Amino acid sequence: MKYLTRQEWYGALVAVLVLGVLLSIASPYFLNSRNLSNILVQASVVALLAGGQTFVILTGGVDLAVGALTALAGAMAGYMMVKLGIDPYLAILAAFAIGAGVGLFNGYLVAFVGIPSFIVTLGGLTLWRGLAFDATGGFDMSGMPEPFPFIGYGELFGLIPMPIVVMVLFYVSMSFVLSSTKLGRYVYAIGSNEMGARQVGINIRWYKLGVYVVSGLCCALAALVLIGRMDSSSGKMAQMFELDAIAAVILGGTSLFGGRGSIIGSLLGAILITMIRNGMNLLEISQFKQMMAIGAVVIIAVWIDVIRRKRLLRK
Amino acid sequence: MNIKHVVSRLAVALISVSLMSVAHAELTIAYITNGNTNEGWTLINGGAKEAGKKAGVKFIELAAEKGELSKQLAIVEDMITRKVDAIAIAPVDSAGISPAVNRALAAGIPVVAVDTNVTGSKITSYVATDNIKAANVQGEWAAGQIKDGDKVIYITGDLGQSTGQERKKGFVDALKAKRPHAKIIEVSTTWDQTQAQNGVESSLRANSDVKLIACAWDGGALGAVAAMKGAGIKPGEIKLAGFDGSPGGLDMMKQGWQQANAAQMLAKIGAVGVETAIAAAKKQKVEARIDTGAFLVLPSNVDKFAKDSGVAQFMKVK
Numbered sequence: 090m091k092y093l094t095r096q097e098w099y100g101a102l103v104a105v106l107v108l109g110v111l112l113s114i115a116s117p118y119f120l121n122s123r124n125l126s127n128i129l130v131q132a133s134v135v136a137l138l139a140g141g142q143t144f145v146i147l148t149g150g151v152d153l154a155v156g157a158l159t160a161l162a163g164a165m166a167g168y169m170m171v172k173l174g175i176d177p178y179l180a181i182l183a184a185f186a187i188g189a190g191v192g193l194f195n196g197y198l199v200a201f202v203g204i205p206s207f208i209v210t211l212g213g214l215t216l217w218r219g220l221a222f223d224a225t226g227g228f229d230m231s232g233m234p235e236p237f238p239f240i241g242y243g244e245l246f247g248l249i250p251m252p253i254v255v256m257v258l259f260y261v262s263m264s265f266v267l268s269s270t271k272l273g274r275y276v277y278a279i280g281s282n283e284m285g286a287r288q289v290g291i292n293i294r295w296y297k298l299g300v301y302v303v304s305g306l307c308c309a310l311a312a313l314v315l316i317g318r319m320d321s322s323s324g325k326m327a328q329m330f331e332l333d334a335i336a337a338v339i340l341g342g343t344s345l346f347g348g349r350g351s352i353i354g355s356l357l358g359a360i361l362i363t364m365i366r367n368g369m370n371l372l373e374i375s376q377f378k379q380m381m382a383i384g385a386v387v388i389i390a391v392w393i394d395v396i397r398r399k400r401l402l403r404k
Numbered sequence: 405m406n407i408k409h410v411v412s413r414l415a416v417a418l419i420s421v422s423l424m425s426v427a428h429a430e431l432t433i434a435y436i437t438n439g440n441t442n443e444g445w446t447l448i449n450g451g452a453k454e455a456g457k458k459a460g461v462k463f464i465e466l467a468a469e470k471g472e473l474s475k476q477l478a479i480v481e482d483m484i485t486r487k488v489d490a491i492a493i494a495p496v497d498s499a500g501i502s503p504a505v506n507r508a509l510a511a512g513i514p515v516v517a518v519d520t521n522v523t524g525s526k527i528t529s530y531v532a533t534d535n536i537k538a539a540n541v542q543g544e545w546a547a548g549q550i551k552d553g554d555k556v557i558y559i560t561g562d563l564g565q566s567t568g569q570e571r572k573k574g575f576v577d578a579l580k581a582k583r584p585h586a587k588i589i590e591v592s593t594t595w596d597q598t599q600a601q602n603g604v605e606s607s608l609r610a611n612s613d614v615k616l617i618a619c620a621w622d623g624g625a626l627g628a629v630a631a632m633k634g635a636g637i638k639p640g641e642i643k644l645a646g647f648d649g650s651p652g653g654l655d656m657m658k659q660g661w662q663q664a665n666a667a668q669m670l671a672k673i674g675a676v677g678v679e680t681a682i683a684a685a686k687k688q689k690v691e692a693r694i695d696t697g698a699f700l701v702l703p704s705n706v707d708k709f710a711k712d713s714g715v716a717q718f719m720k721v722k
Contacts, residue, residue, distance in 0.1 A: 124485040131478045227592065229564035231499030231524070242503060319473055320524075321500040323564060325594070328472045366475075370482040376439060376467035 097342035098354030100393070104340070105361050112368040119371055126250060128360065128367050133252035134159075134311045134318070134327075136359035138334035139341070140263050141307025143355045144300040146338050147280045149347025150199060150206035152304045154191070154213030155311075156330035160323075161221040162187045163312030164230075167322025170237075171230035177237065184309040191217060192305025196298035206301075214331070222324035231321035241317025252314050256356075259310065264352045272299055281348025336387040337362055344394055362386070431685050432462040434483040435678060436476065436493040438520070439468040440595070442623055443718055444650040444670055445494075448519060451671030452492065455678040461685075463678075464488065473500045480504035484511050490528075490685035492677045494518045498566045514684035518677035521566050528684045531677040531694045533668040535567055538698030539574025539620075542645050542666035545700060546575070546618055547582035549643050549663070554615040555587045557607050559624035562594040571620040571647060589614070593624060600627030608635050618645040622653030622665070629661045649701055649709065651718035657706050658721040665701040671714050672696045 093099060113120040138155045145152045166184040169175040175183075191213070198209045233241075243251045267273035275296045278286040287293050311330075316322040341358030343350025365386065369379050435452050437445065449465070456463030464483070468476035473496045481504055483491055491508055493515060495501040502524035505515050514528040521530050550556065558575060561568030579586055589611060591603030600623070608614060608631060617632075619625040625646040632642060639660035646653040649667020656662040673696050680690050701709045710716035 118486045121485070124482075127478075127481050127485060131481070134474065227564070227594075229497060229499065231502075315474060318503070319477065319497075319500045320503045321473075321497060323497070323500075325471075325497075325564075326473060328470050363478075366478065367482055370466055370479050371486055373464045373466065375465065376437075376469055380469055 096351065096354075097349060098351050098357055099342070101341045101354050101357035101361060105357055105364065108361065108364055108368070112364065112371070116368070116371040119368065124367070124371075126253070128363050129256070130250050130252045130318075131367065132359045132363035133256040134315045135330065135333045135337055135362065136256050136356055137259055137307050137311035137314065138330055139337035139355040139359045140259060140352060141304035142334045142338045143263075143341075143343055143350065143352050144267075144276055144303045145206065146335070146343055146345060147276045147347055147350055148297055148300050149280045149283070150297070150300070151210065151335065151345075152195070152206065152301065153210040153331050153335075154195065154217055155304065155308050155334050156327045156332075157214045157217040157221070158188065158191050158305060158308040159312045159315065159327040159330060160325070161191070161217040161224075161312075162309040163316045163322045163326055164221040164225045164324045166312065167230035167233065167316050168225045170234055171232060171322075172225075172228075177234050181313060184312055185306060188305035188307070188309030188312075189302055190305070191308075192302035193298065195305070196301030199301065200294040200297035218324060225322075225324055227324060229321055229323040229325075233316055233320055233322070237313075237317040238320065239317070240314055241320065252318065255310070255314055259307075260352060260356050266303075267352050272296060272303075276300060277348060279347075332383075332387065333359075333362055336383070336390065339387065339390040339394060344398060345391060346394075346398055430461055431489045431682065432464065432486075433678060433681050433685065434464045434466065434486070434488040434491045435518075435681075436479050436483065436491060437465070437467045438476070438494045438496045439471045442650070443652050444622065444648045444668075447650065447670035447715065447718070448494070448674040451674030452518070452678045453674075454671070455675040455682075459679070459682050461682055468496050471496050473497045476501060477504045480508055484508050484513060488513060490514045490516065490681040492516045492518050492681040493522075495520050495522055497564065498523045514681065516677055516681040516684060516690075519567065519673055523566065529680045529690045529692055529694060531680055531696065532567075532673060533698050534695040535570035536574040536577075537695070538666045538668065539571040539647065540578040541698060541700050542618060542647055542664070543575040543578025544582070545664045545666075546616055546643075546645050547579050547586075550583060550586060550615045552583045553585045553587070554583070555589060555611050555613055557589045557591060557604060557611075557614055557617040557628070559591045559600045559603065559617070559619040559628060560593060561620035561624070563592065564594075568595075568620060575618055575620075591624075593627075595621060595623065597623045597627040600624040601630045602627075604628045604631035605634060608632070608637075614642055616643040616645065619647055622646045622648040622650040622656075625656060625662060626652055629656060632661075649699065649713065649715060651715050651720075654701065654706055654710050654715055655719050655721045657701065657703060658719075663703065667699045667701045667709060667713070669696045669699070669713060 162184040166180040169180040198204045199206045337358035338355045341354025476496045505525040517530045519532045593599035617628045644662045646662045646665040
């Protein structure tokens with residue numbers, strides 16, 4: 090029990106359970122397997138983005154361009170398949186190449202040139218979305234070829250929706266990377282004490298570059314799931330997803346100041362945000378109040394993070 | 405106040421909300437909008453809400469935040485879970501919403517598209533202005549105002565949607581039929597007023613001899629007026645043809661900026677959309693395509709139209 094309460098993601102777990110109980114009481118439609126599976130499917134795209142974002146935030150950075158990069162990778166893949174008739178698997182490769190390429194670009198500017206990640210990715214937010222519109226002529230593509238309908242709406246063994254399968258596999262491998270590889274361990278070291286990490290001989294530039302590439306690849310994966318789910322692609326998609334992704338990471342107990350946090354927390358955070366939206370939809374709460382609620386939740390989560398950090402520093 | 409207190413109060417509040425919703429056993433209709441909050445959509449949504457109230461059904465109104473397709477998909481899925489009796493929806497994207505709409509139809513929930521069609525689904529009904537016909541009216545009027553070979557700016561809507569495509573086609577076809585050599589300068593937007601303003605500003609800078617501006621919606625006309633004001637052009641120097649018959653559009657006409665407006669019966673679109681959804685929920689037979697009609701508003705009939713359509717209540721210029 091003590092092990093559990095000491096985890097950074099403990100708060101998120103409690104929040105998910107409490108909200109789940111409240112929503113089950115409030116709406117007769119909340120607690121059934123169909124709705125719970127819906128929530129996980131709806132959470133999948135944000136969860137994938139939050140997974141990559143976790144790496145960036147753990148190093149003390151932030152990636153504001155994940156929504157725009159998702160749109161770029163998705164719109165390009167869709168354009169290649171539907172308009173140009175390119176083989177879907179080549180388009181998938183291209184999407185990952187775009188994700189990795191933009192990640193390299195961001196990482197180079199942050200780690201080697203020394204521009205704050207906030208600025209690089211704030212510029213990227215409009216740069217990559219603009220490129221997504223420009224490269225596809227601003228047109229929507231629809232009718233994605235296989236395997237996209239399967240990725241978006243298929244079910245493994247006719248039971249588990251594919252977006253959930255992708256999300257679970259992703260989180261299993263990401264938690265392995267974070268706990269058992271050099272990249273994972275150095276990410277924590279860089280985030281908690283960058284100077285110290287440099288002094289013990291960690292080549293922090295390369296590892297910092299690495300986290301942006303991870304985030305870029307996650308955007309590409311999220312884009313592929315998203316265009317499968319929408320059966321269409323456009324430069325407009327994934328608007329403001331960076332907010333949901335960052336919120337999921339913070340709600341999951343990862344510190345915005347870097348160095349502390351967990352990947353499982355981000356998964357719980359993504360589920361929590363989706364549950365809030367799902368609950369508000371079922372309770373028929375209007376769009377404007379939903380926007381206000383999500384914004385307030387983000388501020389409260391950061392507030393809690395700041396208080397926790399002050400307590401830690403005092404100890 | 406401790407946390408237990410807060411939680412128990414919240415629980416009581418939530419329980420009473422849920423009991424209230426369970427107490428009504430009548431039909432439940434979900435009206436899902438695309439999240440646009442301009443005047444035109446306020447009228448459509450107002451008409452829909454009014455029709456829901458009049459019919460005495462349980463009326464749920466939800467909107468796709470920021471016009472984000474994935475959010476609208478999630479809302480449709482949540483409404484299937486909510487087991488509503490019918491869905492009236494204004495799609496964010498004609499094709500993109502179709503997977504979720506197909507799921508609703510498969511679950512036995514009739515789906516009525518409001519204002520914008522759904523492609524790739526066999527929806528129950530599509531209620532909207534026939535955009536091509538209405539834009540034809542706009543194009544014919546424009547043709548009567550210019551000489552062959554004159555320059556015309558056309559501000560498009562989102563060409564990724566059927567609404568945007570049809571309005572452009574209707575206008576261009578009707579204009580070209582009478583004035584085959586008219587030069588159409590296209591300003592592309594995604595229903596964004598600022599894009600329209602910026603586009604018209606640069607088009608006017610490059611072409612000082614533009615005779616007429618036509619828009620796919622009245623928000624575009626607002627952008628065009630702002631651009632003309634900035635360029636020092638006086639009302640009426642360049643003719644302006646609006647589309648929608650929205651309060652803002654008719655205000656512009658009363659101020660002398662707009663000379664014609666292909667008006668949609670906005671409140672009627674929402675109302676008929678919801679009425680059709682209710683009829684479908686009652687298993688009545690409904691038409692697959694319902695045209696709510698269009699009307700060419702001119703300075704001579706603007707007051708009467710504003711009063712009859714209910715637009716007058718939103719207008720600033722009386």
